[in-house]
Amino acid sequence: MYKIATLNNISPLGLDRLPKDRYEIGNDLVDPDAYILRSFKMHGMEVPASVVAVARAGAGTNNIPVDEYAKAGIVVFNTPGANANAVKELVLAGMLVGARNISKGATFADGLEGTDEEITKAVEAGKKNFVGFELPGKTLGVIGLGAIGGGVANSAVALGMNVIGYDPAITINHAWNLSSSVERVNDVDEIFKRADVVTVHVPLIEPTKNLVNAERLAMMKPNGTVLNFARGGIVDDAAIVEALNAGRLGAYVCDFPSNALKGCAKVLALPHLGASTNEAEDNCAVMAAQELRDFLENGNITNS
Ligand code: MLT
Secondary structure, eight states, X not given: OEEEEESSOOOHHHHTTSOTTTEEEESSOSSOSXXXXXXXXXXXXXXXXXXXXXXXXXXXXXXSOHHHHHHTTOEEEOOTTTTHHHHHHHHHHHHHHHHTTHHHHHHHHHTOOSOHHHHHHHHHHHGGGGOOOOOTTOEEEEEOXXXXXXXXXXXXXXXXXXXXXXXXXOOOGGGGTOOTXXXXXXXXXXXXXXXXXXXXXXXXXXXGTTOBOHHHHTTXXXXXXXXXXXXXXXXXXXXXXXXXXXXXXXXXXXXXXXXXXXXXXXXXXXXXXXXXXXXXXXXXXHHHHHHHHHHHHHOOOOOO
């Protein structure tokens, strides 16, 4: 029997891939062979010598001390692409919410009081404060053209945007069926200089820390938008707030609230909802369970 310890709730659809006659699954197993988790932070956690693998039902692995585990011979799996559609849809929603002031407009409308006639009057007077912009003809700059960034790029092409993309790690355009309409650029700064909307889709690793910083924000055209549905530390929040308050940047839409962003009217921060769909949770759990099973039973290593 293989013992798999769960560190978060994992979709039953995934756990069903580990047959009960060969797998014992639970959250308090002693000396498990492997862990399966979502966002549980494993840094500092004591891991018994019995553990040979860790599978994250998600794309990012920054909640796992990957280097430390590699030295200890523990294989770490993730599930790239399994929640890409969920994140992509939220990025597109974020771009539209920003472009059309949907969130601010809804808050304004919700706060209106009086008779219906008075509310209608207030709507007519107030709506001029929420004039937005349309996407066709605008330039979207996508940093990172993996499963999520590539999907966002393709969808933006379909929305009529000019799309430019930067990814030093992906050399072939069809890696994620990238549209031939996406123009590849070789310098990340070119993204900031040319784009009306910049969106980041890279992992948080040392070279991507504060990739969106004061210097690069200063390269952007006036009134641009930055989207961050990747990881918080990729964007320097203090620099964002400074650029927003100075009127150089138009909006920041992200999936990572922080103290620096709090109270800034031009920020829309969501509580890390990117992969929060039933479909994504199922897809990630299924992929993670299959990876573990293939490793434990056949010694195969995929997506590590
Ligand atoms: C991911 O890394 O897969 C996404 O950010 C979603 C998540 O962390 O659950």
